[in-house]
Amino acid sequence: MEEQEIExxxxxxxxxxxxxxxxxAVTALNNLKRYCEEHLKGKYQIExxxxxxxxxLAEGDQIFAVPTLVRKVPVPIRKIIGDLSNEEKVLxxxxxxPLT
Known part of the structure; x- marks a missing residue:
């Protein structure tokens, strides 16, 4: 229980x-901000x-298409390519x- 709270x-x-x-790019950023405010309020940083x-900087995260979202923390690293318009897919x- 303790471990889950920390995460x-x-x-x-x-x-x-x-x-x-x-x-x-603008759509992707707007979608990302909206999802973060709804699901991670006060617990996220977007760069x-x-x-x-x-x-x-593309080489470090192996970026081959844009827009691409990379989750650095928490690990493992995850990537999503596109304008992030499919909320369920992004979440x-x-x-x-988790998948239901």
Missing amino acids: TEQTWELRLYIAGKTPK VIDLLEKPQ VGLNIR
Whole structure:
């Protein structure tokens, strides 16, 4: 029981890779913020990395398409590609909510 409580108090570190302020990138960021506010309120950090400005950062997380969301913490690392418009897929993919 104790271990579970610690995990739920952990701050989620999310990284969103984009390439410019495209409609898809803006949609992905807006969707991500909404999901985080609904499900991780006060327990998340979002870092947006624009690969047009810092292309060298794509290699570290092996980014091959944008937008891509990377969950750094909690481990294991998970990735979701796309504009994040399918809420259920995003929540399951990030393991915010288990499959029912």
